[in-house]
Amino acid sequence: MTVKTRFAPSPTGYLHIGGARTALYCWLYARKTGGNFLLRIEDTDRERSTQASVDAILEGMEWLQLDYDEEPVFQTDRFDRYAEVIQQLMDQGDAYYCYCSREELDEMRDQQRKNKQKPRYDGRCRHRSEPREGVDPVIRFRNPTDGEVVIDDLVKGKIVIANKELDDLIIARSDGTPTYNLTVVVDDIDMQMTHVIRGDDHINNTPRQINMYKALGAELPKFAHVPMILGDDGKRLSKRHGAVGVMQYREEGYLPQAVLNYLIRLGWSHGDQEIFSREEMIALFDIGDVHSAPSTFNTEKLQWLNQQYIKTLPVEEIIKHLQWHIEDQNLDISNGPELADVVNASRERAKSLADLVASCRYYYEDFTEYDLNAAKKNFKTATPDIMQALRDQLESLSEWELDSIDTAIKATCKTLDLKLNKVGPPLRVAVTGSAMSPSLDVTLKLVGRERTLKRLTQAIAFNRAKYA
């Protein structure tokens, strides 16, 4: 049978990092097995679902390049079908009207809590035959009272839950709209899902859902419950608890490759391997190998991975993702060196794409102020003379190439009888405004002759004024 998986977020916020991992696992498993991966938007809660969230989720999926095989399914398009199934359950006697008020239910739960019991619906409307005047009833699923439900979970193993721990859950609200546990089951059956991969916060729902599968005479999919991701404080990462949206990682300069690589290694591994290409992920991943314990999100490792990818990805790929940051940081690159050359010169010292852009500004724009610490440390009384000597040497060059620039700098050192470490650092500050840049020959070559000479003139003036 062809594998079918789905990612089923509810559009009540952005795509967060935990959701992204679940989506990745679903996607990988489908891709690995030659199956299909679908996206289903669970928007039955009309109070909280928004179009903006739908867009954000779609955007996140696209950024991560987790492509789905069919058009996304929206549950709000399927209300007729849910009503049909609810009616079927009513007709079969597997569902019933419940007229209890919210106050009544609250009181019941309070009482149970007081008695140190698990709050659960006690089934008081199970046998009611008369409607209650003026009350729009909800519909509850009649859960079996005896026996137990067994989940053969692909990541957790065998889980057994006694039916007496479960209660009769609401499948239709008093306004007639269906609720989560019903819609999931109906959709997964109709969409012929073979594998339900989701966060383990859903484990408690699974036995109820299995009972509904049984009531509907449907075949069970395989379940795989992946552990939650915890924040630095050990608490579950969620929308209301520090989980940031995946698009925020783009804003901070992460590559989608790095995010995906980080996510796959969070709870899964393949020996000692840390870096996985997309192809390797698909080839090596198996849902059954996912670690059953929750893991803590660690930004430093994500940073390291990001750096690895910035260092090694083809330059065109880097540039593709860099565009967004160039716009974001308002950098005009039309007047300066080739972006590819700049990227190649600087990629080894960038932790993020945002850093990369920020640290390349001097190739394209002039500046009038120097980094305070860099100037303080490297501009001395002798600087104007050194800069002047450098300027003379560089100006006389017939060609502006790495070799000639390098030779000019060394020749200056010799003329002045100074070591390179007295000449190089101030030169760097003069030309870039900061204390860090690629090696001087590369930097000067890219900055260009004209700009270099102009900046040396500027540095001479600056230092003359300072030490006058």
Add this chain to the structure above:
RNA sequence: GUCCCCAUCGUCUAGUGGUUAGGACACUGCCCUUUCACGGCAGUAACCGGGGUUCAAGUCCCCGUGGGGACGCCA
């Protein structure tokens, strides 16, 4: 409170009865070096506790402890 899940360095993990408990991030030191990085080398650091089973337990079982989750007319 009740039920469910989980437990190896600070973090991510390898490990499937016999290992000097391995790797990665982070951290520290050294080397490389015109800066910052990169890179290389070295180092600190872990089997939650207690009982079993066994010749042998990080590995299997039980009980604690700790952490997480669920207990909605949310998903």
